[in-house]
Amino acid sequence: MTEDTFISHLMELRDRMLRVLIAVGVVFLFLFPFASELYDLLAYPMMRALPAGTKMIATGVVAPFLIPVKIAVMVAFTVALPYVLYQAWAFIAPGLYAHEKRLVMPLVVASTVLFFLGVAFCYFFVFGVVFDFVYRIAPKSISVAPDIENYLNFVLTMFLAFGVTFEVPIVVLILVRMGVVSIEQLRNIRPYFIVGAFVVSAIVTPPDVLSQLLLAIPMCLLFELGLIAARIFGKPPAKNEEDYRPLGDAEMERELDKIEAGERKDSA
Numbered sequence: 291m292t293e294d295t296f297i298s299h300l301m302e303l304r305d306r307m308l309r310v311l312i313a314v315g316v317v318f319l320f321l322f323p324f325a326s327e328l329y330d331l332l333a334y335p336m337m338r339a340l341p342a343g344t345k346m347i348a349t350g351v352v353a354p355f356l357i358p359v360k361i362a363v364m365v366a367f368t369v370a371l372p373y374v375l376y377q378a379w380a381f382i383a384p385g386l387y388a389h390e391k392r393l394v395m396p397l398v399v400a401s402t403v404l405f406f407l408g409v410a411f412c413y414f415f416v417f418g419v420v421f422d423f424v425y426r427i428a429p430k431s432i433s434v435a436p437d438i439e440n441y442l443n444f445v446l447t448m449f450l451a452f453g454v455t456f457e458v459p460i461v462v463l464i465l466v467r468m469g470v471v472s473i474e475q476l477r478n479i480r481p482y483f484i485v486g487a488f489v490v491s492a493i494v495t496p497p498d499v500l501s502q503l504l505l506a507i508p509m510c511l512l513f514e515l516g517l518i519a520a521r522i523f524g525k526p527p528a529k530n531e532e533d534y535r536p537l538g539d540a541e542m543e544r545e546l547d548k549i550e551a552g553e554r555k556d557s558a
Contacts, residue, residue: 306377313373318366325358328365329438332445335413339421340434347435357438364446375402393467401460408456409449416452416504417445423500444496451494455509462516463523473520484510 321328333346348354367374375398383391425434465471484506491505 303381306381310370310374310377313370314363314366317369318363321362321366321369322359325362328361329358332361333438333441335417336421336436336441338418339425344434346438346441348438350439353439357442360442371402397460397464401457404456404460405453408452408454411456411508412448412452416448416501419504420496420498420501424496424498447494451491451505452508455505456512458509458512459516459519462513463519466520467523473517476517476520480513483513487513 336346337344348357350356379395379398382394428434462476466473466476487506487509488502491502491509495501495505
């Protein structure tokens with residue numbers, strides 16, 4: 291019985307991963323003709339800071355083709371992310387307690403929104419400030435011609451750094467709600483967190499003070515926002531034995547049937 295259940299879970303995981311790949315593939319096929327325009331959009335903050343007429347260079351033989359395709363794949367995954375998260379939720383939902391189900395989905399939605407806000411903050415504000423600063427103080431005797439692959443790696447690193455940084459309120463809220471730490475303990479470690487924020491920003495950002503400040507300061511402000519959210523929403527829920535009762539095999543099958551029925555209803 292246990293082996294059959296394990297195999298059924300593996301088959302369900304396979305099916306859901308296949309759906310995710312198909313969804314990302316369909317979006318990618320739609321975006322592929324616009325791959326060059328997507329790269330131009332990504333490069334806009336850099337090109338705006340460079341002198342008029344300056345262009346990026348490609349040192350790799352196939353880089354002019356591969357780099358835009360990589361961007362199209364990443365954008366396709368981003369567009370399909372709500373469906374990806376739904377598939378992940380549908381897979382783990384039958385094994386969760388009732389109180390966990392009520393908590394997980396709002397956290398998933400909030401963390402996704404905060405990650406995208408971090409990426410948007412980086413693209414629309416940080417890049418403009420940093421690139422203008424760097425190329426304004428660059429020696430006039432050099433000719434600036436950034437490589438497209440290096441620029442993509444830089445952009446992805448910055449997007450990831452700011453996206454993860456904007457998750458700080460969610461992390462604080464989860465730690466308090468799970469009872470790992472208290473709000474008072476988090477307040478006491480505030481000075482250490484500030485020092486850690488500047489250390490992390492010095493590691494993940496370019497070696498200039500401006501970039502480090504633009505990452506460290508929002509991280510500290512988001513920590514304070516997390517404390518406020520923890521005071522409002524961080525109270526652990528009252529324990530209810532029905533909420534904490536694990537699901538049996540029959541109940542888990544019913545939960546899976548409900549999810550599948552919901553999917554068929556949405557598709558119809």
